[in-house]
Amino acid sequence: MEYAIEAIELRKLYGDVIALDRVTFHIKKGEIFGLLGPNGAGKTTTIKIFTGLTKPTSGQAIVAGFDVVKNAREVKKRVGWIASEVIVDDELTGWENLEIQAKLTGVKNWKERAQDLLKYFNLWEAANRPVGKYSTGMRKRLEVAMALLHSPEVLFMDEPTIGLDVGARVGLWEVVERINKDFGVTVLLTTHYMEEAERLCHRIAIINKGRIIAIGTPDELKTKYGTDIIELEVKDKVDTSVLSKFGEVILEDGKVIIKTKNAEEIIPEVVKAIGSVKSVKLKKTSLDTVFMNLTGASIEGEQVNIQRLYRRIRLARR
Amino acid sequence: MIREIYVLYKREFLKLIRSKYMWFMMIAQPLMWILFFGNSLAGMPSSFLNQYFGVSNYLTYMLPGMISILMMTMGVFASMSLVFDKRVGYLKRILTTPTPKSAIGLAKALGAVTRGILTMSILLFLGIVLGVQFTVNLIALLEWFVSLVAVGIGFSLIFMALTANTADVQAPGAVMNLITMPLMFTSTALFPKQFFPSWLQIISEANPLTYLTEIGRSALVYGTIPSLSHLIAVLTFTAVSMVLGTIVIEKTLTAE
Numbered sequence A: 001m002e003y004a005i006e007a008i009e010l011r012k013l014y015g016d017v018i019a020l021d022r023v024t025f026h027i028k029k030g031e032i033f034g035l036l037g038p039n040g041a042g043k044t045t046t047i048k049i050f051t052g053l054t055k056p057t058s059g060q061a062i063v064a065g066f067d068v069v070k071n072a073r074e075v076k077k078r079v080g081w082i083a084s085e086v087i088v089d090d091e092l093t094g095w096e097n098l099e100i101q102a103k104l105t106g107v108k109n110w111k112e113r114a115q116d117l118l119k120y121f122n123l124w125e126a127a128n129r130p131v132g133k134y135s136t137g138m139r140k141r142l143e144v145a146m147a148l149l150h151s152p153e154v155l156f157m158d159e160p161t162i163g164l165d166v167g168a169r170v171g172l173w174e175v176v177e178r179i180n181k182d183f184g185v186t187v188l189l190t191t192h193y194m195e196e197a198e199r200l201c202h203r204i205a206i207i208n209k210g211r212i213i214a215i216g217t218p219d220e221l222k223t224k225y226g227t228d229i230i231e232l233e234v235k236d237k238v239d240t241s242v243l244s245k246f247g248e249v250i251l252e253d254g255k256v257i258i259k260t261k262n263a264e265e266i267i268p269e270v271v272k273a274i275g276s277v278k279s280v281k282l283k284k285t286s287l288d289t290v291f292m293n294l295t296g297a298s299i300e301g302e303q304v305n306i307q308r309l310y311r312r313i314r315l316a317r318r
Numbered sequence B: 001m002i003r004e005i006y007v008l009y010k011r012e013f014l015k016l017i018r019s020k021y022m023w024f025m026m027i028a029q030p031l032m033w034i035l036f037f038g039n040s041l042a043g044m045p046s047s048f049l050n051q052y053f054g055v056s057n058y059l060t061y062m063l064p065g066m067i068s069i070l071m072m073t074m075g076v077f078a079s080m081s082l083v084f085d086k087r088v089g090y091l092k093r094i095l096t097t098p099t100p101k102s103a104i105g106l107a108k109a110l111g112a113v114t115r116g117i118l119t120m121s122i123l124l125f126l127g128i129v130l131g132v133q134f135t136v137n138l139i140a141l142l143e144w145f146v147s148l149v150a151v152g153i154g155f156s157l158i159f160m161a162l163t164a165n166t167a168d169v170q171a172p173g174a175v176m177n178l179i180t181m182p183l184m185f186t187s188t189a190l191f192p193k194q195f196f197p198s199w200l201q202i203i204s205e206a207n208p209l210t211y212l213t214e215i216g217r218s219a220l221v222y223g224t225i226p227s228l229s230h231l232i233a234v235l236t237f238t239a240v241s242m243v244l245g246t247i248v249i250e251k252t253l254t255a256e
């Protein structure tokens, strides 16, 4: 039982919509695992299956050795869950919200734990105020405190830092790192922030349209799927055919963009080949580029579309 | 199970007493019933009232019936609250913990009963203020209280079971129309059954509201000890709806 979380050929259909298509991954005990993917990729659906909120259409989901369908209760005892939409009871106070969570998860010494957590998350002063009067970040922090109350073995966090300010975000990263290091808590998190994934995750899976398309450590993914981007400002028209041997070339008003693997080494040759270069910008590969290369999203393409769309709207208004 | 029901009930209770509108409804609804409906027959000759209802004041006759109907309709609030918890996602929060689904249903049922008992107390108080004379029997009163709680739980579970698998806010209203109207008019809550046509009499004898109302009238109007069969009928109804209700909720309650 070395794995804390296992997805085996998970499929989930909502009517005709294939939310998950044979998703398989294994997360080791003590690992922080990131699930990255565009909107609608199936990240939340995956978490819902593992927290017992919905059943898989087929395939198996296993947490701490227990099947989430056959042994739902054992699984639920061991997991904590943070929703991407913050879920707390607005009419109750922070303290009352924690009490409910504690009694439902069977925490014995809940008052001390609740007090510690509230203090840690800077909510102690607000403990007796109705949660409806909290700010977004305060609600999120309360939700995190609720998820940690019963010391779960496995934590599922769906976009945990959405809506948090910079300080609170870094604070939450530290919490995740600390509970992971000190207590060996396994974490599966989803995020749209690449720096968050890079900072926290030991391993990352990229999911698109219900399928896992890449899996590995951030460095592995960068070497395998990453590209450096060289952006050159040019004076004259450029003949792309002489550049295509360096990588994918995109021309954009007065700029040449080249996607390549080993930018530093080829820059001198590129500059020589173009001749009339005004400036050179180098963007080293990052998870952003990995993500965009794999999921087919492209910044350049979208810019053009937006320009066209915007122009059309303006024309229509006349 | 007890721990979960307790804390979820506490949640229902706190939300209930913190809502201004709930207090408003809890006072306004009985007031309007008493003022408008309870007095609708006030001009009737008392000889007729005596012959038809067995008492000279329709309000006296009707109060236990009104309270029966009230207890039944509280189930709608339980079902609405369940659907609402789905809409705001709170049910997901509960369902990611090891809490049994039936505990959620039972806690909501108790919350609805609490609301019913509070409203009923106000109704009785208003009745007394408006000069309703009660002939009280203590044993019957105790039986009545037990029956009210039992029927309240029973109906709440039925309503929730019927809306356990939907997040449509219209569902509780639809179920209410389906259930409360027929039960209200086929019981003795509003009118005595000796003047019912025989088919309606038969239906009314299968209607838990009839027994609940008769126990209430024994306690407050006739001042007699009701027949034990009434209590048995009420408790049987509750036992059956609790068993079926919790099974259906366990099987069909969806997180969203």
Ligand SMILES: Nc1ncnc2c1ncn2[C@@H]1O[C@H](COP(=O)(O)OP(=O)(O)OP(=O)(O)O)[C@@H](O)[C@H]1O
Pocket: A014, A017, A018, A019, A037, A038, A039, A040, A041, A042, A043, A044, A045, A046, A084
């Ligand atoms: N309850 C549902 N009924 C029908 N379709 C659903 C339901 N929940 C999700 N889906 C569909 O399943 C797919 C995956 O949704 P999911 O919420 O898992 O995406 P996600 O990766 O979490 O996206 P986001 O980044 O926007 O949160 C989407 O196409 C969505 O429309």
Ligand SMILES: [Mg+2]
Pocket: A043, A044, A045, A084, A158
């Ligand atoms: Mg999502």
